[in-house]
Amino acid sequence: MTDAPETYSAKEEVGQVRARRTRWERAKIELRKAPLTAWFGMVVIACYVFVAVFAPWLAPYGEADSSFGAYLPWGDGHVFGTDQIGRDIFSRMIYGARNTMGIAFVTTILAFLIGGGLGLVAAISRGWTDQIISRAVDVLMAIPSLIFALMLLSIFGSSIPSLIFIIAVLDSTRVFRLTRAVAMNVVVMEYVEAARLRGEGLGWVMRREILPNIMPPLVAEFGLRFCFVFLTIAALSFLGVGIQPPTADWGSMVRDNASLIQFAQYDLKAGITPLLPAAAIALLTIAVNFVVDWFLMKTSGLRDEV
């Protein structure tokens, strides 16, 4: 038995400040435990974002540079060939990432500002305000959103600002429903009542008391909404009423090159050219879904049964 001095004291141990892990350390631990699908999703999203941000440096040719022969085959200076008026498809795919994702991102943020804001207001004030907003949202949701978007686009014309605004308003109805539902559970808590009793305004209660407590479902919804907005914009562009040429966009690229599919028997590479932008859309949707699934499982401990 060594005679090390008896240095242990219970008082000292209790007195020690418990070292908390920093946010970054906690994130690292969570990431290490993330399943393979979530990793796959995050890597894909990171690649897309990288391509979107650095598009002008990555693309070999300009977005609307049509100085090449039309319908050139794959290879030979053009990785995926050229389209019907001689634009490099690979470059347009890269710029398309920037345009389609950028517009979808701005639209989703706008939808959350409108829908989230109104949802919080409705949940906090209740009464007439809640009734009026909720019934208006019910009516808006009774019309299928693609049909509604088509109708509004025919009135306001297809420009990027009106596209963003129309889709943001239509999608904000779903955000409103979710925000109102989750905020309703928080509004009845004592600390919210305490904040109100000490005379805090609507803005404070919204930002400081309720919002931090309903963040996880809203973040998950942001991912899913983004996918939905992204698909809607792609569908509208595919129909020819969304993003207008010469702006590169995945939806309209599918439409422009669709006729190439008839030549798949003679040249398979040409045949799958129109499918590339569509596949890019599908891959991003799958990636976001994987990450959202993982995030939901982490934050709520619940697994979506579906």
Next chain:
Amino acid sequence: MHPILSTVLQRLGLGLLTLFFVSVIIFSSIEFLPGDFTEAVLGQTATEETVAAFRRELGLDQPAYIRYFDWIGSVMTGDLGQSFSGRASSGIDRSRAVADLVAPRLANTLFLAAMTAIIAVPLALTLGITAALYRNSIYDRVVNAGTLSTISMPEFLVAYLLILFLASLNPIFPSLANVNADTPFWERVYKCALPALTLTLVIVAHMMRMTRAAIINLLASPYIEMARLKGLKPSTVILKHALPNAWAPIANVIAFNLAYLVVGVVVVEVVFVYPGIGQLMVDAVTTRDIPVVQACALIFAATYILLNLLADIISIVTNPRLLHPR
């Protein structure tokens, strides 16, 4: 009054009210048109008189509520107004009635939708129920993975993949669904095969997942566990205990997805150049032919609302708790 009847009437009233508000929204879209709109329709060389006559025809010299009742009154009697296209600055009117444009195309779309529904609904229900019963088996996982990947794809990708494999590489089906009124029935079915298959794939995925979730949810409830513990046969548990309560979610799933079909049909019709109402609407949006857009939007919205209403009513009527009130 019987509780079911009063609930159904209430729901019907709510549906009609929604339909009314939706028609108001669709009607008032014309109010937001920019001022130079007549010029856009009639061309820049339009004379003052032509513009004035056009504005009078649109009724812009009358208050909005009178125009609304005029419009909704004529819609009820099947008169959807006159199309904007075919009007010239000279004032000669070669435009066609919207109803004449819409009617044949509506029939085509209904044909496509019916064909899809006949294939998709039984298929999705079978897949969904079996996947729920054999939960976590290999069969369940395969079906789930398949439907998940279909859901993530935009409709046009599914459509073009089918064209690539079934029309271009192996010419089995035609890639263009160019039917007209004289096409015989079986040829029509043959030409619609790919569009119907695309729509089927898209909605079966949704429908199957929703059915599976509804059934799993139901099978987890205490009274089913009780029935099982009592030692009843599995078939009795399913048919006598689970099914009466399952009608409501299943009806909801079917109606929801048929309503989804309404939206999906637009993209698919454009891909296959199928002369349906969805393509008519997209063309009208491109040329800003507002009366046609309004008519199509009204038809789509009404179908959507009615299908949801039908699902609500079915779930009320089949609810065992309302059927046997205490």
